[in-house]
Amino acid sequence: xxxxxxxxxxxxxxxxxxxxxxxxxxxxxxxxxxxxxxxxxxxxxxxxxxxxxxxxxxxxxxxxxx
Numbered sequence: 001x002x003x004x005x006x007x008x009x010x011x012x013x014x015x016x017x018x019x020x021x022x023x024x025x026x027x028x029x030x031x032x033x034x035x036x037x038x039x040x041x042x043x044x045x046x047x048x049x050x051x052x053x054x055x056x057x058x059x060x061x062x063x064x065x066x
Contacts, residue, residue: 005039
């Protein structure tokens with residue numbers, strides 16, 4: 001899968017291809033190609049998400065205190 005990372009020092013953004021099976025091991029080992037600093041994953045959502053029914057946060061009964 002392809003993931004976007006941003007350099008923690010210079011702000012350079014790069015896309016990296018990391019197999020899903022290796023992601024947990026490799027996600028913290030990404031180094032910027034412009035400087036020798038670590039990169040942090042940019043979380044992006046590319047899909048459809050919606051809440052439906054009373055159990056979702058923000059709905060009439062979605063946030064109850066116990």
